[in-house]
Amino acid sequence: MLEPHSNIHFGAESFAKFRDATMQNEIAILCDSHTVEHCLPVLLKDFSHLNNAPVLVIPEGEANKNLDQVSKVYEELLRLNLVRNSVLLNLGGGVITDLGGFAASTFKRGIQYINIPTTLMGMVDAAIGGKTAVNVNLFRNIAGVFAQPLSVFIFPKFLETLSKVEIQSGWAEMMKHALLTSGQAWEAFQQYDTLQSPPDALIEANARFKESVVNSDFHDQNRRQILNLGHTTAHALESWNLQQNLEIPHGFAVAAGIFIEAELAMRIGTGLSSGECREIQQYISTQFPKVIIEENSVDKIISLMRNDKKNKQQITFSLLESIGMPLIGIEPDEAYIRAAILHYLHA
Amino acid sequence: MLEPHSNIHFGAESFAKFRDATMQNEIAILCDSHTVEHCLPVLLKDFSHLNNAPVLVIPEGEANKNLDQVSKVYEELLRLNLVRNSVLLNLGGGVITDLGGFAASTFKRGIQYINIPTTLMGMVDAAIGGKTAVNVNLFRNIAGVFAQPLSVFIFPKFLETLSKVEIQSGWAEMMKHALLTSGQAWEAFQQYDTLQSPPDALIEANARFKESVVNSDFHDQNRRQILNLGHTTAHALESWNLQQNLEIPHGFAVAAGIFIEAELAMRIGTGLSSGECREIQQYISTQFPKVIIEENSVDKIISLMRNDKKNKQQITFSLLESIGMPLIGIEPDEAYIRAAILHYLHA
Numbered sequence: 001m002l003e004p005h006s007n008i009h010f011g012a013e014s015f016a017k018f019r020d021a022t023m024q025n026e027i028a029i030l031c032d033s034h035t036v037e038h039c040l041p042v043l044l045k046d047f048s049h050l051n052n053a054p055v056l057v058i059p060e061g062e063a064n065k066n067l068d069q070v071s072k073v074y075e076e077l078l079r080l081n082l083v084r085n086s087v088l089l090n091l092g093g094g095v096i097t098d099l100g101g102f103a104a105s106t107f108k109r110g111i112q113y114i115n116i117p118t119t120l121m122g123m124v125d126a127a128i129g130g131k132t133a134v135n136v137n138l139f140r141n142i143a144g145v146f147a148q149p150l151s152v153f154i155f156p157k158f159l160e161t162l163s164k165v166e167i168q169s170g171w172a173e174m175m176k177h178a179l180l181t182s183g184q185a186w187e188a189f190q191q192y193d194t195l196q197s198p199p200d201a202l203i204e205a206n207a208r209f210k211e212s213v214v215n216s217d218f219h220d221q222n223r224r225q226i227l228n229l230g231h232t233t234a235h236a237l238e239s240w241n242l243q244q245n246l247e248i249p250h251g252f253a254v255a256a257g258i259f260i261e262a263e264l265a266m267r268i269g270t271g272l273s274s275g276e277c278r279e280i281q282q283y284i285s286t287q288f289p290k291v292i293i294e295e296n297s298v299d300k301i302i303s304l305m306r307n308d309k310k311n312k313q314q315i316t317f318s319l320l321e322s323i324g325m326p327l328i329g330i331e332p333d334e335a336y337i338r339a340a341i342l343h344y345l346h347a
Numbered sequence: 348m349l350e351p352h353s354n355i356h357f358g359a360e361s362f363a364k365f366r367d368a369t370m371q372n373e374i375a376i377l378c379d380s381h382t383v384e385h386c387l388p389v390l391l392k393d394f395s396h397l398n399n400a401p402v403l404v405i406p407e408g409e410a411n412k413n414l415d416q417v418s419k420v421y422e423e424l425l426r427l428n429l430v431r432n433s434v435l436l437n438l439g440g441g442v443i444t445d446l447g448g449f450a451a452s453t454f455k456r457g458i459q460y461i462n463i464p465t466t467l468m469g470m471v472d473a474a475i476g477g478k479t480a481v482n483v484n485l486f487r488n489i490a491g492v493f494a495q496p497l498s499v500f501i502f503p504k505f506l507e508t509l510s511k512v513e514i515q516s517g518w519a520e521m522m523k524h525a526l527l528t529s530g531q532a533w534e535a536f537q538q539y540d541t542l543q544s545p546p547d548a549l550i551e552a553n554a555r556f557k558e559s560v561v562n563s564d565f566h567d568q569n570r571r572q573i574l575n576l577g578h579t580t581a582h583a584l585e586s587w588n589l590q591q592n593l594e595i596p597h598g599f600a601v602a603a604g605i606f607i608e609a610e611l612a613m614r615i616g617t618g619l620s621s622g623e624c625r626e627i628q629q630y631i632s633t634q635f636p637k638v639i640i641e642e643n644s645v646d647k648i649i650s651l652m653r654n655d656k657k658n659k660q661q662i663t664f665s666l667l668e669s670i671g672m673p674l675i676g677i678e679p680d681e682a683y684i685r686a687a688i689l690h691y692l693h694a
Contacts, residue, residue, distance in 0.1 A: 067414050074483045074490060078654055106453070109480065109491040109567075133456065136421045143421060144456045145492055220456075307425055 007151045008128060008211055010204045018153050019047065021114060026086040027053045028077065030100040032060035035092040038161045039118045043091060053089075054080050058099070062238070062247050065095045065134050067143060073103040077111075087112045087150060093119035093166075094126035094250065097149075098141070101132030105147035112150040118158040120170025120197070121251060124177070124206035127152050129214040129224075138242045139307060140235050146219055154207060159197045168194050169251025172288060174202070176229050176258060177209050179280065182324035194287050226326035228318040230257030233341075236304040237291055248291055255288035256344060264340040265319040268332045272320050280323075285347065293345045302337055354498045355475065355558055357551045365500050366394065368461060372434040374400045375427060377420065377447040379407035382439040385508045386465045390438060400436075401427050405446070409585070409594050412442045412481050414490060420450040424458075434459045434497060440466035440513075441473030441597065444496075445488070448479030452494035459497040465505040467517025467544070468598060471524070471553035474499050476561040476571075485589045486654060487582050493566055501554060506544045515541050516598025519635065521549070523576050523605060524556050526627065529671035541634050573673035575665040577604030580688075583651040584638055595638055602635035603691060611687040612666040615679045619667050627670075632694065640692045649684055 009017045027050065031040055036057045044051055056076045058069045077088075090100035090113055097115045104113035117127035133144030159167070171194040178189035192198065198206075210227070217224040234250070234257035241248050262280045265272040293301065305315045314331040321327050356364045374397065378387055383404045391398055403423045405416045424435075437447035437460055444462045451460035464474035480491030506514070518541040525536035539545065545553075557574070564571040581597070581604035588595050609627045612619040640648065652662045661678035668674050 067418055070490075071414055071483060078483070078486060078489065081653060083660070106490045106492055108489060109478065109493055131456065136418060136425070139425060142425065142455060143417075143453045145453055146456055306428060313430070 006208070006211060007149065008154065008207050009151055010154045010207065011200070014153055014155065015046065017151070019049070021151055022047065022087070022089065023049060025112070026082065027089050028080060028082060028086065029053050029055045029089045029091055030073065030096060030103075031055060031057050031091050032064075032093075032096055033057060034060040035096065035118055039091055039158055042158065042161070043116065043155075050089075058096075060095070062095055062135070062242060063245070065099050067134055067136065069099060070103045070106075070134055073100070074107055077103075077107050082107075082111065084108055084111055087114055089114050089116065090127075090149075091116045091118060093117065093122045097122055097127045098131075098133050098144075101130070101147060101149065102134055102144055105132055105145050110147065113147075115149045115152045116158075117152070117154065119162060119166050120159060120203070121166070121173060122170075123154045123156070123159075123203050124170060125173040125210055126250075127154075128207055128210045130218065131220075135242070138239060140239050140242070148218070152207075154203065156197070156200050156203060162197075164195055165249055167197055168288065169249035171198070172251030172254040172258075174198065174206050175283075176227070176254065177206050179258070179320060179323055180226055180229060180326050181209070183322075184324075186323050190283060222328065225318050225328040228328070229320065229326060230254045230261055232305055232308055232315065232317045233257035233260045235308055236301045237293070239304045239307075240297060240301050252288055252291055255284045256291040256293075259284045259347075260340045260344045261317060261319055263343045264317065264332060264336055265321075265330075267336050267340060268319075268330070270319050270321050270327055270330065271325075272322055276320075276323050281347070293341065295342070295345065298338055298341050298345075301341065302334055305337070353555070353558060354496065355501065355554050356498055357501045357554065358547070361500050361502065362393065364498070366396070368498055369394065369434070369436065370396060372432065372459070373429065374434050374436050375424065375429060376400050376402045376436045376438055377443060377450075378402060378404050378438050379411075379440075379443055380404060381407040382443065382465055386438055386505055389505065389508070390463070390502075397436075405443075407442070409442055409482070409589060410592070412446050414481055414483065416446060417450045417453075417481055420447070421454055424450075424454050429454075429458065431455055431458055434461055436461050436463065437474075437496075438463045438465060440464065440469045444469055444474045445478075445480050445491075448477070448494060448496065449481055449491055452479055452492050457494065460494075462496045462499045463505075464499070464501065466509060466513050467506060467550070468513070468520060469517075470501050470503070470506075470550050471517060472520040472557055473597075474501075475554055475557045477565065478567075482589070485586060487586050487589070495565070499554075501550065503544070503547050503550060509544075511542055512596055514544055515635065516596035518545070519598030519601040519605075521545065521553050522630075523574070523601065524553050526605070526667060526670055527573055527576060527673050528556070530669075531671075533670050537630060569675065572665050572675040575675070576667065576673060577601045577608055579652055579655055579662065579664045580604035580607045582655055583648045584640070586651045586654075587644060587648050599636055599638055602631045603638040606631045606694075607687045607691045608664060608666055610690045611664065611679060611683055612668075612677075614683050614687060615666075615677070617666050617668050617674055617677065618672075619669055623667075623670050628694070640688065642689070642692065645685055645688050645692075648688065649681055652684070 130148035133141035477495035480488035581600035
């Protein structure tokens with residue numbers, strides 16, 4: 001069952017903890033073609049005992065988060081003769097922690113894994129919570145298991161390896177956390193510059209917020225679903241782009257999703273006032289690039305929503321009743337969904 | 348955590364229980380190219396409410412227990428728009444219950460599955476215990492998770508659809524259970540004709556024995572490992588055959604494995620007497636076809652043993668201290684393993 005203590009390590013204590021965790025076990029490091037070049041040297045500089053650890057590399061990008069790459073990871077783990085008490089160290093963004101977590105949790109019915117998120121998105125969200133997954137034929141996260149990492153180590157210095165787009169993308173999940181927390185958190189959040197790295201304390205607060213929600217409902221039966229705010233829409237937008245060989249940063253899809261789902265909440269009458277809705281939408285319009293949606297793609301996007309994992313029979317959303325007051329399990333008529341998407345693309 | 352009640356249904360009560368379980372949920376049926384023809388009609392005759400359930404079919408045989416077929420199952424489940432509260436009904440032998448269990452347990456991070464074993468091997472062993480898995484590049488069961496089925500329904504009439512070889516193969520796991528239980532069980536076991544279907548009560552007793560061992564140690568940390576008797580060797584023999592596009596019935600590999608591992612136990616001095624060892628070996632020689640091993644393949648077979656999931660650093664066996672007294676975690680020198688294999692191929 002869930003342990004009461006945190007498995008997220010941050011700040012001063014984390015270096016010694018990481019050294020302990022990685023010295024006790026046989027380690028293999030999983031990178032993508034970007035992190036092997038830009039992040040692995042940074043890690044090895046501080047932790048030279050890992051210099052001889054085998055390194056597995058998959059090509060970067062969401063399009064490689066698939067079973068073929070998982071299969072290649074299995075083959076490497078086999079070749080290395082790794083056994084059940086080995087640990088896979090996932091060094092990268094969401095693609096690496098999602099795929100590496102899935103590969104580890106299914107290799108020989110499960111070896112342990114440690115996440116070291118290298119993106120802001122990873123530090124405040126993707127690396128935390130044990131939702132491992134890969135895409136199947138461009139449908140997002142269709143193959144996966146719930147399996148907690150042994151630990152998550154957050155080293156903010158990896159933020160220096162990121163582009164402005166990746167920083168901005170990470171802020172979108174932090175925006176979601178603020179909207180789920182309180183009006184006060186949302187007011188405070190809007191003061192930050194989303195083109196800059198957040199202060200360390202804010203990163204930690206966001207990681208801890210995610211962890212606390214996960215710990216209240218690891219298997220995503222109820223409370224954890226509040227984290228889906230913006231995501232029913234975001235996942236459909238991402239699947240639709242992926243099918244056309246386009247990749248949009250996850251955070252930009254989430255920002256568009258929160259915009260559209262604020263509209264949806266207001267229109268179906270969850271309680272979200274038009275004032276709150278417009279305030280959220282105005283913030284998103286000024287802070288995040290717009291995701292291009294063509295009018296004749298809207299039906300396809302709605303049909304992709306029907307394949308979302310969280311659905312029972314109808315398309316299901318997590319929406320706001322007001323800022324700081326999330327609702328789960330909302331199943332609006334598709335006419336409202338269509339209208340909300342059209343509102344975004346004409347905004 | 349583990350529930351105290353059994354999820355295996357057998358005999359008179361099982362028809363009503365099955366009807367209940369499959370009427371409450373949205374069902375898809377997974378078959379292979381053999382069971383769709385020979386077993387599905389038998390099932391539908393008794394349970395006509397399943398006439399309209401969608402049927403997924405994969406090609407039969409161990410060589411198809413792979414991620415490509417899992418991927419096709421995911422695609423079908425997606426196309427059917429199945430959601431988290433759907434149930435996959437696995438109708439078949441070990442390949443179907445292993446692969447179907449894995450596909451279900453990883454589809455959208457897990458839907459429920461029900462096993463209906465159609466082989467004797469499935470009824471007394473493979474369908475029970477929640478070890479789901481598929482092969483990766485001809486290495487057996489490399490991708491998998493521990494995930495219990497919602498229920499297992501044992502309908503002995505499916506035995507009528509089996510060949511003599513499949514019946515005989517199933518008896519090998521029952522032989523293992525007898526050897527693990529007691530000298531008395533082993534004496535009683537030897538009275539049966541392994542070319543005939545066992546009596547219903549013996550099937551049920553074997554299914555319950557497997558279940559009780561599994562329930563004592565679901566994650567295979569200690570006691571469950573007694574069930575590996577014969578299997579370190581059997582898995583290597585099967586992997587080696589699979590790599591040459593040969594498929595041997597699992598039970599024949601297990602019988603050869605128990606023969607070889609009895610020799611190994613005697614030679615390293617676990618306590619197994621030469622009298623017990625010879626009695627086991629003589630029984631196997633008269634009751635099961637011999638698995639062909641060429642002398643120049645022995646090194647390759649030992650190297651395949653090193654990749655077994657249960658290993659820590661060395662090749663690990665579960666052996667007998669005497670009949671009815673299993674030992675786990677034995678790591679013999681490879682010279683003994685070689686000698687035991689050579690003894691079998693020259694026997």
